[in-house]
Amino acid sequence: MWSFENDPEFQPELDWIDTFVRERVQPLDYLLGSQWNIHDPEFIRLVRPLQAEVKERGLWACHLGPELGGKGYGQLKLALMNEKFGMSRFGPIVFGCQAPDSGNAEILAHYGTDEQKETFLHPLLANEIVSCFSMTEPQGGADPLIFTAHAEPDGDEWVINGEKWFASEADHAAFFILMVVTDPDAENPYRRMSMFIVPRDLPGIENIKNYGVYGEPDESHAHLRFNNVRVPAENMLGGPGDAFVVAQVRLGGGRMHHAMRTLAQATRAFEMICERVVSRETKGEQLSQKQLVQEKIADSWVELRQFRLLILETAWLADQGNDWKAIRKNVSAVKATMPKLLHDISSRALHLHGSLGLTHEMPFAEWVIHSFHVGLADGPTEVHKVVVAKEVLRDIKPAEGMFPSYHKVEMTRRAHELYDAS
Ligand SMILES: Cc1cc2nc3c(=O)[nH]c(=O)nc-3n(C[C@H](O)[C@H](O)[C@H](O)COP(=O)(O)OP(=O)(O)OC[C@H]3O[C@@H](n4cnc5c(N)ncnc54)[C@H](O)[C@@H]3O)c2cc1C
Numbered sequence: 001m002w003s004f005e006n007d008p009e010f011q012p013e014l015d016w017i018d019t020f021v022r023e024r025v026q027p028l029d030y031l032l033g034s035q036w037n038i039h040d041p042e043f044i045r046l047v048r049p050l051q052a053e054v055k056e057r058g059l060w061a062c063h064l065g066p067e068l069g070g071k072g073y074g075q076l077k078l079a080l081m082n083e084k085f086g087m088s089r090f091g092p093i094v095f096g097c098q099a100p101d102s103g104n105a106e107i108l109a110h111y112g113t114d115e116q117k118e119t120f121l122h123p124l125l126a127n128e129i130v131s132c133f134s135m136t137e138p139q140g141g142a143d144p145l146i147f148t149a150h151a152e153p154d155g156d157e158w159v160i161n162g163e164k165w166f167a168s169e170a171d172h173a174a175f176f177i178l179m180v181v182t183d184p185d186a187e188n189p190y191r192r193m194s195m196f197i198v199p200r201d202l203p204g205i206e207n208i209k210n211y212g213v214y215g216e217p218d219e220s221h222a223h224l225r226f227n228n229v230r231v232p233a234e235n236m237l238g239g240p241g242d243a244f245v246v247a248q249v250r251l252g253g254g255r256m257h258h259a260m261r262t263l264a265q266a267t268r269a270f271e272m273i274c275e276r277v278v279s280r281e282t283k284g285e286q287l288s289q290k291q292l293v294q295e296k297i298a299d300s301w302v303e304l305r306q307f308r309l310l311i312l313e314t315a316w317l318a319d320q321g322n323d324w325k326a327i328r329k330n331v332s333a334v335k336a337t338m339p340k341l342l343h344d345i346s347s348r349a350l351h352l353h354g355s356l357g358l359t360h361e362m363p364f365a366e367w368v369i370h371s372f373h374v375g376l377a378d379g380p381t382e383v384h385k386v387v388v389a390k391e392v393l394r395d396i397k398p399a400e401g402m403f404p405s406y407h408k409v410e411m412t413r414r415a416h417e418l419y420d421a422s
Contacts, residue, residue: 010077013059017084017223021091022051028090033217035171036130050094051127061096061105061125063253068109068125073316079260083308086261087268093127093145099258100133100168103250104177107195110249111237120175120197129174132200134167135247138223141166142380144244145189149226150181151196158182158196158236160229163208170207170222175199178242186241193243197235204229213373215366252324252331255378259311259334263304263373265367266342269349270300276353287352296348307341310334329391332384338377341369
């Protein structure tokens with residue numbers, strides 16, 4: 001049955017989330033620093049009670065299966081919920097589904113031993129600790145095949161050496177999920193790396209420098225060096241050479257939720273545009289009455305609806321088969337569209353607010369920069385567009401002759417062949 005309506009029993013939950021995020025969570029964006037600084041006394045004072053309310057309502061960590069305390073909601077419902085969470089920087093952490101912890105939890109749930117689940121997964125799910133996913137290296141992130149940080153076996157331990165780059169929230173994290181080379185000579189290059197749980201306090205982990213990104217409250221993206229860091233053999237997640245397979249566990253749903261949160265940010269920019277253009281006058285009329293302004297409103301509204309439908313269709317497809325590989329064209333299309341949408345609508349918002357739009361009092365410059373962030377993290381836009389194109393062209397057959405199969409002469413000949421005798 002084709003329908004754009006929500007389940008009647010789910011809609012009240014969405015409405016509750018919407019009001020709760022707008023009225024109670026959004027104000028935190030103006031009061032607190034990093035969302036991952038969970039030991040900050042102000043975080044404890046302001047965020048913990050909100051998290052308790054979410055738990056009470058039964059909406060905590062809904063991306064998880066029921067066996068881990070989640071609702072086992074499908075991707076469509078999760079997408080709709082993330083559209084609400086994304087209205088505030090603190091939305092995801094108040095609802096127990098912030099990156100990279102949500103994805104890291106999925107990996108641990110999938111590959112961790114019972115003991116690792118006890119030590120790392122359960123406190124992570126309770127937001128008693130936070131974590132870091134560390135894959136990128138200084139010489140390049142878009143091509144994991146040039147990574148060199150490595151681990152070598154030594155008795156019942158692995159010894160890790162090398163550098164990692166842009167490890168977000170490394171300083172707040174209790175542990176890293178770290179991707180390193182374990183078999184540099186493996187014939188299949190995608191079998192050269194393995195994934196490890198690395199507790200943050202192990203000797204030999206050096207933070208060379210934290211890098212800041214415009215608009216973020218802290219410098220939180222670490223350039224790390226691992227100097228003979230020893231981890232027990234059981235800290236390997238999956239088997240040797242499984243790093244790419246393990247990494248995939250976190251990416252499908254994660255990209256979709258991120259897209260809905262980005263849509264929410266672009267929607268906020270749009271709402272701000274709308275308020276501004278009906279509030280400001282120039283040359284004797286409201287900005288909203290200028291046709292060139294109206295074009296920006298119309299374009300933005302259409303782009304938001306188009307993107308939302310693309311995400312929801314992809315979420316729906318995931319719910320039908322739950323096979324991320326089969327729908328990777330759709331997921332990559334979502335990932336590749338997300339930065340442009342946020343960039344274009346935030347830029348229009350900045351522009352339409354005039355000089356005020358450029359100031360630190362408005363969020364637009366930060367959101368424009370954020371559009372570049374979402375175009376880089378989890379793979380640059382170009383790489384995702386290549387996936388879309390390859391998948392689209394995968395089963396297309398070349399024309400048999402000199403001219404296209406749809407050449408008018410040939411189409412007419414075939415039409416005659418079909419109907420002349422009848
Ligand atoms: C805010 C932020 C947070 C991040 N957090 C983390 C984290 O927690 N953990 C982690 O491991 N990494 C993290 N990253 C790193 C992110 O995954 C990398 O930035 C990304 O993979 C690109 O790698 P790079 O920055 O080295 O760029 P490069 O690989 O040098 O690419 C630079 C540019 O080259 C172009 N390009 C690259 N490849 C292709 C291609 N195949 N075809 C055409 N053009 C191409 C693109 O324009 C690309 O933007 C984060 C990045 C940002 C911006």
